Amino acid sequence: MAKIILEPEGKRIPAHRGQTLLQVLRDSGVVLESLCGGFGACGKDKVLIVRGQESLNPLTRSEEKFLTLDEARKGYRLACQARIIEDGDIVVFVPPESRARPTQRKIVSEGYMRNVTLDPFVKKIKVVLRAPSLEDPRSDYERLVDTLRKVLETDDVKASLDVLRDLPDKARNSNWSLSLVLWGNEIVSIEETTSQRPVYGLAVDIGTSKIVVHLVNLENGKIERVAFAENPQLSYGEDIMSRMSYANIGPENLQRLHRLLIDAINSLIEEVVSEAGVSSEDIYEAVIVGNTAMHHFFLGLPTRYLSSSPFTPVVTRSYSLEAREAGLKINRRGKVTVLPVIAGYVGADAVADALAIGLIEKSENILLVDIGTNTEIFAGNAEDYVACSTPSGPALEGGHITFGMKAVEGAIGRVTIDESGDVEYKTINNAPPSGICGSGIIDAVAQLFLRGIIDRRGKFVEGSATERLIRDEKGRGYVIAWSNETSIGKNIVLWEKDISEFLLAKAAIYAGISIALKRRKLDPESLSEVLIAGSFGYHIDPFHAKVVGMIPDVELEKIKFVGNTAIAGADLALLSRKAREEAEIIAKRARYFELSLDPLFNKEFAYALQLPHRELERFPSIAEIVARKDL
Amino acid sequence: MAKIILEPEGKRIPAHRGQTLLQVLRDSGVVLESLCGGFGACGKDKVLIVRGQESLNPLTRSEEKFLTLDEARKGYRLACQARIIEDGDIVVFVPPESRARPTQRKIVSEGYMRNVTLDPFVKKIKVVLRAPSLEDPRSDYERLVDTLRKVLETDDVKASLDVLRDLPDKARNSNWSLSLVLWGNEIVSIEETTSQRPVYGLAVDIGTSKIVVHLVNLENGKIERVAFAENPQLSYGEDIMSRMSYANIGPENLQRLHRLLIDAINSLIEEVVSEAGVSSEDIYEAVIVGNTAMHHFFLGLPTRYLSSSPFTPVVTRSYSLEAREAGLKINRRGKVTVLPVIAGYVGADAVADALAIGLIEKSENILLVDIGTNTEIFAGNAEDYVACSTPSGPALEGGHITFGMKAVEGAIGRVTIDESGDVEYKTINNAPPSGICGSGIIDAVAQLFLRGIIDRRGKFVEGSATERLIRDEKGRGYVIAWSNETSIGKNIVLWEKDISEFLLAKAAIYAGISIALKRRKLDPESLSEVLIAGSFGYHIDPFHAKVVGMIPDVELEKIKFVGNTAIAGADLALLSRKAREEAEIIAKRARYFELSLDPLFNKEFAYALQLPHRELERFPSIAEIVARKDL
Ligand code: FES
């Protein structure tokens, strides 16, 4: 029996020979930064062996690579590489930088959002005007505009007729001290006295399957309430193509799909305002994002030409209209702004992603990948970037996978397989598993490959000695969770054909990335960041994403999972005038290209169907592990 | 018996000793340029005596002043000064420049309007777009904007949701060849094929008593139809003050007055479109002018603070809104633009006057006077001008004058009194007289004064030997038309108290002008033009206007009557983008001052109550006649 004594806590943990320090520590609840999942490929899980070095195996090749000579002399090891070979007490110090940051691998509900100066497009401001006199005969409105000029730096101020009709009495009743709600340079409301009520905005992400709404306090930038609902159009087809086909039959059908969205958003508005205890009259703007089809349905624009080649949208630039005209139940003088789209398959959601991650401020080259049924890709820097969309299919959202499911409660979102072929998994909300979602599938495929259970073509290797490898009429499969652990009463299995389905998805993504980088004349090494957005249960494990060859082989530190940035982009457009302008620039400046027209696409796609890729040299860090493991 | 033989026609006209050539020629239908009305004060009525000089009186002082030595030697005379003293044949040649131009003194229905380049704010243009392809994936709208960019020199093009919804099908049905109706940079309508139908605009002048509408063809600039109607608000008071009092009682009342205007304009729209055989759908914009009260009633803005000191308008800058919102029955996507106002008593009609006469292009100083119940005055040049309003009252529109009437059929609009005290008059449409309108009153007062029948204070001179001078319980009066000539069966008389009423009006106007010129530091001599606008039956006689002291004593050639320029300004705003911008500048740049606050006003007003003025030296050319006539 060996024992690990953890410093500085003094905690004692029993351990067995054969275990790695990473396993022992993880079992006892000490979570280390192990970006590569324990494959000696990230060098993040450094620990200091204060005493008991003699109970551990000698340094491995990985450790020789990641530890400096000084660290080795002091007694540092990589926890995943240090294996107990003798009983005895081992005193281990875990440096703070090796402990997992709390935000890592948590369940993702919000997207990453860069910091911006709070300068919302909708503002409530207080003005005090000089009363008119024969010597100062300016009209009420000019009086107001003259005061606003200082704030807005323009006298091109607009106001609705309602506002003009209200102005004279309100100004005099309040003794010329007014509260105004401004939407950009337009006065949308006048109140007699400074109301204590803040103004709110609404960020809306219309996803193909889910609508998410944020109630945003525009005075402090806080997201006060979040609500979401299933997209009610689901009954007209899971995918956008079948919904567009339905809409194309006739204007009543289009109108019906349009109405469903509006009604659903209005219900969500009711929900957030009643929960937050505010009035829908206090919401002065809704910013809408969504893919191009949802964008068209929201505005009631025909999808006939969007749904077939050359997939032409009606309008791409951002568009603002009266809330009344849009049908949204916010303040009757409020506005609705739909962020711009880039092309038929690169929508306002993708623009919002790029906005949230600050593409327009990136001087170094980055790669942004928003994974979904269609995966949108941006590659480049603020000055010059390309954008495209790749048809990755539904596998990463659980579609076409036997036990696949969306990232909801009970979905297996994290999978590790140990050397013995045994599985550990985590589910969303720790509920008993009912299926597996995107991040879980990536983990599983990567781990099966790393453990030598599947080969580079995703086929099970004959003679893999694990009871979890099963076979029936569906072919061969690997049991991730036994029936008695699940909520569905049967084994949750990843079948070979599920793996094939996944390979199609990841190959489409990789091919898209590869061609985008080529078009932009970038090597993967020149990227400063690889940002992955999407609605997964957990953050995608960046090492696993590389192992399966879904993203290029860049240093793990460069890979960041940014979550659902679409709604974050909508939040930004509410909170920052500058961000709103940037959204327009992002859409305008993008060099969009039609991926399917690229002569390289078919070859890139076919080569990417292997794990990690037919040209192993494209993935040197994975190639090294493969070579070591002799996979 | 004398005889005038007219060259080159050879026409022979019998004449009597004692007659002037002007009288003889006028009686025989040869109308000379006699700006001063035959008082030797304008020098316009030059004729060449080819033979018979010996039958005429010697040259008068006036002729010595106006004829050059060379002209005198050749035998030129002023027709009004050349009097027959001997029988004989007099051969007279009338040079073309002495003949009255046909536009002189005709009945005024339209205002003067300067020429502008036709560049209407509403345009129908044809565009041909490239069809989309996978290589050219621009949205339908961007495709359109890219094409419009060449025309509009901007890509800040707006479109309503309706237009966006129409665009895809219309573009493809027409094989990408579209007709667009543009309102500025906004696409208001899309048509599949080039429609042959022109686009129309509507110019609307909402007067206190009359609403005038022009249907303007925006493709050739032609005013296709004119229609007018009584302002239906008349039943709520003749003057704007009583209407505002009514409106101030409550919002329903304001709404009622607002509705009356809208309905009246809609009826006029129906009238002009049915007469012109066009559809109201082809009218894409209405430009509205009117005084500030009418402006507020039209927009439904409260008049509570406009109606009492300091007479603050709600809004002064120009304002555009949807036709739908304004309630006008033109194209449902059309627009309504209300031109700017300057102050409570200097409205959009005055701005339109200044626009029509081209104030913003005047490098030399001018005076613009729009005479009505309130008379608006502009003085200065494009760079710097003052504006004010003077309360001239209703006398010049026939109000408070015993037989006063508006300039409608049967109104006496032109009056001359000969040396014997006898009267010649002209009525509108040559109908039997039923009263006297503004231009007739000015003529009558001036002539009575020049003939010595009234004195400088407007009182009848004892012992004036004419049967037309009568007296009854109302005081003394002068019969302009005997009852048997009239349509009303009684004498049309100008009573002494009518003359007093007129003097109040002209004194207010002169005082306003005088102070405006002082504020702008201008002498009357430095004016290059004095432009008089207003709704009179005939052009005001400029000489008479000087005789009564209504306008400063400038050279007669500088005085121009410009008619109802308000509607002309509205026409211009429809026809020229530049003019529309100028309207805004005119209103903004005006140095408005409140006349009643000027410490000089009371004295100026009191002095101006005399004919032509208490300080005769202010009217040197009239003073000269007065001295000559020993009035
Ligand atoms: S976890 Fe040990 S090197 Fe990555």
Ligand code: FES
């Ligand atoms: S008409 Fe003779 S000088 Fe004027």
